[in-house]
Amino acid sequence: MSNPLLSLNYEPALESLGGDYFDEVPAADFPQHILRFRNDQLLPKLGLDPAQVTDAHFIQAFGEFHCVRPFLALRYHGYQFNEYNPNLGDGRGFLYGQVRGTDGRLYDFGTKGSGRTPYSRSADGRLTLKGGVREVLAAETLHRLGVRTSRCFSLVETGESLWRGDEPSPTRSSVMIRFSHSHIRFGTFERLHYIRRPDLITKLLDFVIEYYYPELHLAASTEGLAPGEKYALFYAELVKKVAELVAQWMAAGFCHAVLNTDNMSISGESFDYGPFAFIPTYNPKFTAAYFDYYGLYCYGNQPFVCQGNLEKLQKPLVCAIAQTDLDSALAKFGDYYNAAYRQLMLNKLGFEQLPEADGDELLQLTIKLLAESQVDYQGFFFELRKQFAPTWRDDASQIFSEAEPTDLIAHWRQFYCHVLQTLSSDDLDRMAERLRRCNPEQSLLRPTIEAVWEQIAIEDNWQPFYELVKRLQNS
């Protein structure tokens, strides 16, 4: 029987741009292939029935790397902790192929841990198994929390021993397949500026707009927009997407940890989950990466950092877009961010929308409560989901009735009750469902990940991992 994963309709989209953007590379030959994770939720997005795709199919395509198209290690640079680094690029991954989803959009299969490339420098081109497990868990959690994110398509253990400074070594190896809307990074453009190729910048802009901003592509051709106008609209749209993405992380309590420009996608999608962490409690200074000595990428800095990354992107784009257009687009970042964050937080509190004054005050009081009480961040919203009852409207004392009685909670309770009183009965009826949708039970704090990993490391017991994935996806 032919392999449905190899029979997909692979499109040579990025490949058609020509060799200025990538290098053709081979995949590593691994001593072992054990399928540890397959994301059956993604198969229907490609028109595939999970029952018809066997584990052997996954291994053949995404462990042994039977190929359909050439494997392309993408070239990119980036600002890392504000320092420009021209020695980057896919050093342990490549673009395996691009396929059309049933939604008509183009998706990338990108690898991580698939072997050395011209960009590996002295490193091994590999991904640790723990790193792969962590990226699977992060992506599934973020997806459930409504964050626009890449997902892991598969994770195959590959039977090698790796040495790492930040894991007890030797440690096990893996190769992951990432499913995302493009692996073109801000750093892809930065490299083209560095090598002084404005012609390649405009060619890539045209490509990005055609494949990832199809509405803009269509409008530009029907309305006969000049290229500069079209590119300016792309940047304006990207500013909005990135602002919304950061708002999603902040509402989810997520700290990405390595917001270098090579980890920022031009599709405004979140990806590359290395030393990430979810905040245990609300703390803007919470920093996830042990090597982030000054807290540059701490939880509370994320909006400023992403705005700064968009500003850095202006440097390569100014050859194609007027500086005034770039500036006016970026000036809207704050408004987009604030509107999106407010909306998401109101949703987590159970509301669709509220009059501005009430919404602002409720949000302020909630952040104050979370910051000063240091209650479990996700736990607070889950308790709200669990305990909420429409009768809270008539009796404020029922709201979080078992919470320790402090002035802060009393004040919050009174105000929450006041807001409930402004709602119609229909609005009130819809709250329970919204609270359920926005506030999952299962969280992904570090001890949860470590507990699952310990079972894998010590017993090779994968059951707790599979059960956790299920709870993250469904609770």
Ligand SMILES: Nc1ncnc2c1ncn2[C@@H]1O[C@H](COP(=O)(O)OP(=O)(O)OP(=O)(O)O)[C@@H](O)[C@H]1O
């Ligand atoms: N083990 C490794 N072998 C070779 N190159 C590596 C390795 N680890 C990281 N790199 C390279 O170092 C740079 C920064 O790594 P980073 O961890 O941000 O990216 P990545 O996680 O490898 O890939 P992605 O951004 O697609 O998730 C990249 O150029 C990456 O390819």
Ligand SMILES: [Mg+2]
């Ligand atoms: Mg990266």
